[in-house]
Amino acid sequence: xxxxxxxxxxFIGLLACSFLAGCSTTQSGSSTVPSRVPASATSTAAPTFGxxxxxxxxxxxxxxxxxxxxxxxxxYTTGLPExxxxxxxxxxAIASTSLVVYVHNLDDNSLYALKASDGSxxxxxxxxxxxxxxxxxxxxxxxxxSLFSQQPTSVVAVDPQSGKTLWxxxxxxxxxxxxxxxxxxxxxxxxxxxxxxxxxEVQAVNTTTGAVxxxxxxxxxxxxxxxxxxxxxxxxxxxxxxxxxTGQAVWSHSFNxxxxxxxxxxxxxxxxxxxxGSTLYLSNGAxxxxxxxxxxxxxxxxxxSEGVINxxxxxxxxxxxxxxxxxxxPDTGAEKWQAPVLDGYGGVADSGICYYxxxxxxxxALDAQTGATRWTFSxxxxxxxxxxxxxxxxVLSLLFKSGVGNDPVLHAxxxxxxxxxxxxxxxxxxxxxxxxx
Numbered sequence: 001x002x003x004x005x006x007x008x009x010x011f012i013g014l015l016a017c018s019f020l021a022g023c024s025t026t027q028s029g030s031s032t033v034p035s036r037v038p039a040s041a042t043s044t045a046a047p048t049f050g051x052x053x054x055x056x057x058x059x060x061x062x063x064x065x066x067x068x069x070x071x072x073x074x075x076y077t078t079g080l081p082e083x084x085x086x087x088x089x090x091x092x093a094i095a096s097t098s099l100v101v102y103v104h105n106l107d108d109n110s111l112y113a114l115k116a117s118d119g120s121x122x123x124x125x126x127x128x129x130x131x132x133x134x135x136x137x138x139x140x141x142x143x144x145x146s147l148f149s150q151q152p153t154s155v156v157a158v159d160p161q162s163g164k165t166l167w168x169x170x171x172x173x174x175x176x177x178x179x180x181x182x183x184x185x186x187x188x189x190x191x192x193x194x195x196x197x198x199x200x201e202v203q204a205v206n207t208t209t210g211a212v213x214x215x216x217x218x219x220x221x222x223x224x225x226x227x228x229x230x231x232x233x234x235x236x237x238x239x240x241x242x243x244x245x246t247g248q249a250v251w252s253h254s255f256n257x258x259x260x261x262x263x264x265x266x267x268x269x270x271x272x273x274x275x276x277g278s279t280l281y282l283s284n285g286a287x288x289x290x291x292x293x294x295x296x297x298x299x300x301x302x303x304x305s306e307g308v309i310n311x312x313x314x315x316x317x318x319x320x321x322x323x324x325x326x327x328x329x330p331d332t333g334a335e336k337w338q339a340p341v342l343d344g345y346g347g348v349a350d351s352g353i354c355y356y357x358x359x360x361x362x363x364x365a366l367d368a369q370t371g372a373t374r375w376t377f378s379x380x381x382x383x384x385x386x387x388x389x390x391x392x393x394x395v396l397s398l399l400f401k402s403g404v405g406n407d408p409v410l411h412a413x414x415x416x417x418x419x420x421x422x423x424x425x426x427x428x429x430x431x432x433x434x435x436x437x
Contacts, residue, residue, distance in 0.1 A: 051436035053116070054394065057091035057103050058408040059428030062112075064101075064119060067389075067436070070412060070422030074119035080107045082429055090430035093144070095135035096437035100160070103433075104133050104144055111135075111144055111158055116437055123163030128154035128170065136179050141166055141207040143184060145177045155186070157207060167210025178224040180231075180244060182206065183213055187221035187233055202233045202240075204247060214247025216240075223273040225280055227293040232280060234271040239282060241296070251296055255284045274309050276330075281309040281317075288319065290333060300333035310347030311354065316368040318347050318354035325356055327371055337371025339364075350388040353415055357386050361397050365418060375418035377411075385434055391415040396432050408432030 053073065056063045060080050064073040082090075093104045100122065101114045113122040127144055136143040141157040155169040155177070174186035183204045190200040200220040204213040219235030226232070231244040241251040255271050272283040278293040288309060290299040304326065310318045316336060317328040325347065327336040341347075341364055346357040353374060354366045362378040363386070377395070385396035393413040398406040408428055412421040426432060 051389070053437050054410075054434055055094060055096050055101050055116075055437055056396070056408075056410060056424070056426070056432060056434045057094045058426040058432040059090045059430045060105075060107070061426070061428070062091070062094070062101065062103055062114060062119065063424070063426070064116075065410075065424060067392075070410075070424050076112075076114050076119040076121070078105060078108070078112075080105070090428070091433060092431075093133035093135045094433040094435050095137055095142075096435050097137055098437065101437065102135050102137065102142055104135060111142065111156075111163070113142075113160075113163060125158055125163040125165060127156040127158070127165065128168060134177070136177065136184065138179055138182075138184070138207050140182065143177070143179070143207065146173050147175065147177065157210060166208060169205075169210065175222045176224045178226060178231075180204070180226060182208070185224050185226070185231055185233075185244075187224055189220035189222070200235065202231070202235075202242070204231075204244070216242055216247050216249065222271075225273050225275040225293075227275065227278045227280070230293065232273060232293070234273045234282070237271060237284070239271055239273060239280075239291070253296070255282055255289060272308060276312055279330075283308050288328075288333070290330070299331075302328060302333035302335070310356075311349035313349035313354065314352040314368050316354075318349045318366075318368065320347055320356070325354065325366060325371070327354070327366075327368060336369070339366055339371040339373070341366075346386055348386055348388050350393075351391050351415060355386065355388060355393055355415075361395075363393065363395060363413070363418070365393075365415070374416070377413055377418045382406075385432070387434065387436075388415060389436060392421065393418075394434065396434055398431065406430070410434070 052067050054065045054067050056065060059082050060078045062076045066073060091103050092106045095102045096116065099116050101116050103112045110124050110126050112124050115122055133144055133146050142160050143157050145155040155172055157166040159166055174188055176187045178185040184207055185204050187202045188200055201215055201217045202221045203215040206213055221233045221235045223234045226244060229244050230250060231242045233240050238252050238254040243250055274281045280291040280293050282289040282291060287301050288304045289301045292299055304319060308320055310320055317330050319326045319328050323340060324338050325341040326338050329336060341356040341358060348355050349368065352368045354368050356364045358364060361382055362376055364376050365374040367374055382398045387394040393415050395411045395413060397409050399409045400406055408426045410424045414421055
């Protein structure tokens with residue numbers, strides 16, 4: 001399962017989610033179910049068995065839809081007005097486990113816990129106002145955090161059973177939040193006008209108490225990854241490795257050197273990091289590097305302007321640069337194919353196909369081995385979320401309707417030919433958010 005949500009500041013983190021197992025924002029290279037994303041901007045723990053339900057939040061309503069048919073299983077409505085006097089309305093995040101669906105509502109600044117089987121309200125708790133939320137599910141706490149929201153925000157931890165607030169970090173907003181074992185990891189930069197940290201920092205926080213377990217400073221930290229008991233944090237032009245338990249610095253290396261296909265970067269910039277098992281993929285805006293997470297050896301590098309690794313399927317890395325999508329050999333970095341796409345950063349992959357969203361709501365399905373176009377799907381819409389699972393592509397778009405505004409409409413498309421399997425119209429006037437469970 002994989003998903004892309006159109007948040008310009010979050011694309012690197014969401015790409016990381018496409019690799020990391022356990023992420024309920026979605027992911028996986030063929031049909032595995034992932035755990036906001038350990039690494040960067042993740043969302044939740046997905047169930048261990050295959051999901052059968054798609055949960056969709058739009059306006060003031062949460063829908064449970066049959067994954068195969070789109071039939072409604074249940075709905076839950078808050079009863080609040082569709083749009084508040086402030087102009088901010090509806091749900092801002094959703095996450096699920098096999099038993100509970102969690103949604104955050106901006107109108108009453110509350111986190112709702114709904115029973116996954118019938119949608120009944122388990123509890124509701126008021127939390128600090130924030131925007132651009134992501135919900136992280138851990139065994140000891142439900143974490144609601146805001147990334148890149150460009151305003152004073154909070155990170156809040158809530159008890160999964162009672163809904164009681166465990167702790168709050170006020171006036172904070174990490175660049176990345178990653179779920180570890182009994183801790184969450186956060187990264188911060190120094191220059192943010194609202195919640196920048198002096199010199200920048202990365203820290204581990206106890207999920208139950210909110211106490212800082214360890215902290216490291218000195219760089220503008222961005223993306224996070226976790227492997228072999230090492231926490232990797234991209235900081236300025238380098239990647240830094242810390243002992244995940246103690247925070248002791250283990251290793252760092254700059255990736256600002258020139259490559260065979262690009263020149264060294266000039267000025268301030270940061271390295272993006274995504275992860276596939278113990279392999280880390282680094283992007284410095286001019287090239288992509290594959291790094292062995294155990295030995296720190298560079299396996300290969302390839303020139304790719306503004307390049308990012310989107311996803312992996314059938315032994316091919318689906319990558320994208322400023323003007324084209326590319327298929328790369330995961331062992332050597334050699335280019336297998338190149339194809340023009342309008343918006344490569346939102347790519348996902350499944351069952352030998354790379355899917356890319358484009359302008360005007362167009363979806364392009366490219367053969368992972370050859371780059372040939374399998375099919376395209378387009379309506380006069382803006383694609384907000386793109387997710388793929390077991391051969392079906394779920395496209396949540398905002399369709400403008402007179403008298404309604406931006407109405408979230410969900411299409412389930414056949415991954416093999418792009419035909420519409422079912423459609424669900426929320427008839428709402430807000431953004432939509434979805435996850436599987």
